[in-house]
Amino acid sequence: MLVRDLSEEALLRRIVPVLPRGRLTLIAAGDDAAVVNAPDGRVVVTTDVLVENQHFRRDWSSGMDVGRRAAVQNLADIAAMGARPTALVVALVMPGDLPVDWAVGVAEGLAAACGPLGVGVVGGDLSGGPLVVVSVTAHGDLEGAAPVRRSGARAGDVVAHAGVRGWSAAGLDLLLAGRGHLDDELVAAYLRPTSPLDAGPAAARAGATAMIDVSDGLLRDAGRVGRASGVVIDLDRAEDAFGDDLDRLADAAGVLGKLARSWVLGGGEDHGLLATFPPDAVLPEPFRVVGHVRPVPHGGRPGVLVAGAVPDVAPGWDHFGG
Amino acid sequence: MLVRDLSEEALLRRIVPVLPRGRLTLIAAGDDAAVVNAPDGRVVVTTDVLVENQHFRRDWSSGMDVGRRAAVQNLADIAAMGARPTALVVALVMPGDLPVDWAVGVAEGLAAACGPLGVGVVGGDLSGGPLVVVSVTAHGDLEGAAPVRRSGARAGDVVAHAGVRGWSAAGLDLLLAGRGHLDDELVAAYLRPTSPLDAGPAAARAGATAMIDVSDGLLRDAGRVGRASGVVIDLDRAEDAFGDDLDRLADAAGVLGKLARSWVLGGGEDHGLLATFPPDAVLPEPFRVVGHVRPVPHGGRPGVLVAGAVPDVAPGWDHFGG
Known part of the structure; x- marks a missing residue:
């Protein structure tokens, strides 16, 4: 079955149940926006996009591979600030002739990377387009620590x-x-x-x-x-x-x-x-x-x-x- | 001048100065991730993507139009939860033959929608691709209010x-x-x-x-x-x-x-x-x-x-x- 054979709502019924809720999530996917706890009072935010034929090829990567990679590259940016990842959202652009299983695989890859960490996949957007684009934004909590920037290295370190x-x-x-x-x-x-x-x-x-x-x-x-x-x-x-x-x-x-x-x-x-x-x-x-x-x-x-x-x-x- | 005539860093030197910092931003674009205050202790998150020829046409819309629209449709989702927008991040996919001014226009459109509200444009990612994709994730603060969901309407309202x-x-x-x-x-x-x-x-x-x-x-x-x-x-x-x-x-x-x-x-x-x-x-x-x-x-x-x-x-x- 291909993406174009399903309505957006039918596609969401396949994808949303796969997504982990996350331990700090108050409102997950399904409303206008998600609500996530930010216990530190500051939220760390980063975004990274994967574009078909630019960052991945569908003959090499499964949907699950691409979902996992999209999550990990964003979670790594959160970790690099010294923060613990809490939640991510994803925009997924797909051609109509993409197999539905491939799209669901992206969700499964996101879930595989996020679920075990208690990180929620709390929202998203689907769009048609001529090729696959997976745009992830990840969030993290500093747990009281100062963010670790690129600019703090000192001679002698x-x-x-x-x-x-x-x-x-x-x-x-x-x-x-x-x-x-x-x-x-x-x-x-x-x-x-x-x-x-x-x-x-x-x-x-x-x-x-x-x-x-x-x-x-x-x-x-x-x-x-x-x-x-x-x-x-x-x-x-x-x-x-x-x-x-x-x-x-x-x-x-x-x-x-x-x-x-x-x-x-x-x-x-x-x-x-x-x-x-x-x-x-x-x-x-x-x-x-x-x-x-x-x-x-x-x-x-x-x-x-x-x-x-x-x-x-x-x-x-x-x-x-x- | 076209996007492919510039390195990524040169392109960022054109784009980043256009972006508003925002009144709650602690660390803006330029590090692995941004850090934004979340005074309420909860953060509202939403994402929406615009795809060329799917949501806009370049012969109708300027880069500034597309940037403004990408911001507004996300900020509206934040407002619909009863929250006040605080910051957004953007992933921008661009063909190499896109005029640099068009790409800078996207940043100007984001800035026009966000700047007057004190909303920061605090991070992003650039990628090549065969057509323009603008993927925005917006954030908001509930200021102590309960989020307004879709599910609370009661007979008599x-x-x-x-x-x-x-x-x-x-x-x-x-x-x-x-x-x-x-x-x-x-x-x-x-x-x-x-x-x-x-x-x-x-x-x-x-x-x-x-x-x-x-x-x-x-x-x-x-x-x-x-x-x-x-x-x-x-x-x-x-x-x-x-x-x-x-x-x-x-x-x-x-x-x-x-x-x-x-x-x-x-x-x-x-x-x-x-x-x-x-x-x-x-x-x-x-x-x-x-x-x-x-x-x-x-x-x-x-x-x-x-x-x-x-x-x-x-x-x-x-x-x-x-």
């Missing part, structure tokens, strides 16, 4: 990372080369990324001075923290800081003739968390030290370096090129 | 409406017939709708028992209130309740060979507010009585009637047909 590095880019390159069957785990890291969400609020409690969701590549996102903070984020040599990732990606890199280092330093969409901490902080799991914050050298600029030098790999993803 | 009725549908039909030049005000009601946003919180304070944003037509949305509340929303005869709108639309209806009654009762996207109040309530401006809430008659069903009878015009808009 340690730089730490939680999550995988380069796996998603490696999985994408395998798929692009038609070799996805070689490594299911890397392909899954691209199609169904996970994020160490608990590490976000834990980092805030441990005194993190700055934090960012690594969605556009480690170098590019570290550079953002450096520029926002007016410091240099000096990552350790990839062989020292990310030896396990380099080992893990070596086979795929060999098959494709790529450099594992480029995936680790430049690859996007891993949705790990990069944070800076005072040197005496006790890092929460699974953060580990991957570099140090340096003052901007005389005549230099804020940004990112690797072992004190300008990195020699492409800095990551820009959505419009240029 | 009065039915009241604030806003225009049928003007947007008339404007759209004029445009579709190539006769938009005949009535700028009706065309503007379609391209740049307004909503009596202050009337939402005012209705909550005045004891409104149910409320809905009239986006899919008066009959369809009144029917939703009736079904959610288990009552009949019995609208007065259009000639009695909406005589001013019928007069206003008579010329356009005559030119196009349409019925003004169909626009008033079935036309969508006016973004007025339909509410029910206890019979002794003092209605806040600009609400006026347009009907009464009746018990479901023996053998009947909850929903909508006009002067006690099943309405004889199409009930309004369904996004997928069927």
Whole structure:
């Protein structure tokens, strides 16, 4: 059955029952708007959109994959502020010839990512259109903590990372080369990324001075923290800081003739968390030290370096090129 | 200059300065997520998407029109819960050959709708895609009031409406017939709708028992209130309740060979507010009585009637047909 075979209300009757209510939800989907508790008195808000053929392909990703990814990339942005996710809403644009099961799969993917965390999927909007667009807005609660911004890193802090590095880019390159069957785990890291969400609020409690969701590549996102903070984020040599990732990606890199280092330093969409901490902080799991914050050298600029030098790999993803 | 001529960061440097910060915003666009005060301790959330060629045409609407409309239709949903809007975020999908000025226009339209209200535009996401999609999520604060749901109408209540009725549908039909030049005000009601946003919180304070944003037509949305509340929303005869709108639309209806009654009762996207109040309530401006809430008659069903009878015009808009 296709989306065009159902009325909007019939489609909603298939989708809405799949959605988790969430532990802080007062009024869920079905009215003009949802109402969600905001116990902290401040609400954290972020939005991210996935566009068919731009961010995903339907021959690679199921509806459930896309729903899960749309949720995780937004929840990671909430965690990167040091907040705990509470609820999300979704706008779903669909062509009339989309199978209804695919649309319901998006809801199931959102539910799979949100339900176990007590996060509600509390509202949405459906529209026709020539291709699938999934636009999610996520919300979080700071639980009394100060939000962790990109701009708070100070010279002398340690730089730490939680999550995988380069796996998603490696999985994408395998798929692009038609070799996805070689490594299911890397392909899954691209199609169904996970994020160490608990590490976000834990980092805030441990005194993190700055934090960012690594969605556009480690170098590019570290550079953002450096520029926002007016410091240099000096990552350790990839062989020292990310030896396990380099080992893990070596086979795929060999098959494709790529450099594992480029995936680790430049690859996007891993949705790990990069944070800076005072040197005496006790890092929460699974953060580990991957570099140090340096003052901007005389005549230099804020940004990112690797072992004190300008990195020699492409800095990551820009959505419009240029 | 076209969108594809700029990097994402260069495009953001054009767009972000246009956006209003908002009176309750703690952290605006530029970090992983925004932080907005939620003084009530609950946050109201709604999302609505506009898709090119589905909801708007670029030969009719400027970027500013589309931005303004995207904001207003979301703010109206916040008001319909009895809440005051506080902040919104926007995901903007754009083809590479979109003029940069059009994209900046969207931001200007959002700003025009939000800025004067103290509503912030606090975050967003940009993506490439084959056509323009504007997905907005809006937030509101209940200021201590109970949210006004669709389900609270009680037999004996009065039915009241604030806003225009049928003007947007008339404007759209004029445009579709190539006769938009005949009535700028009706065309503007379609391209740049307004909503009596202050009337939402005012209705909550005045004891409104149910409320809905009239986006899919008066009959369809009144029917939703009736079904959610288990009552009949019995609208007065259009000639009695909406005589001013019928007069206003008579010329356009005559030119196009349409019925003004169909626009008033079935036309969508006016973004007025339909509410029910206890019979002794003092209605806040600009609400006026347009009907009464009746018990479901023996053998009947909850929903909508006009002067006690099943309405004889199409009930309004369904996004997928069927």
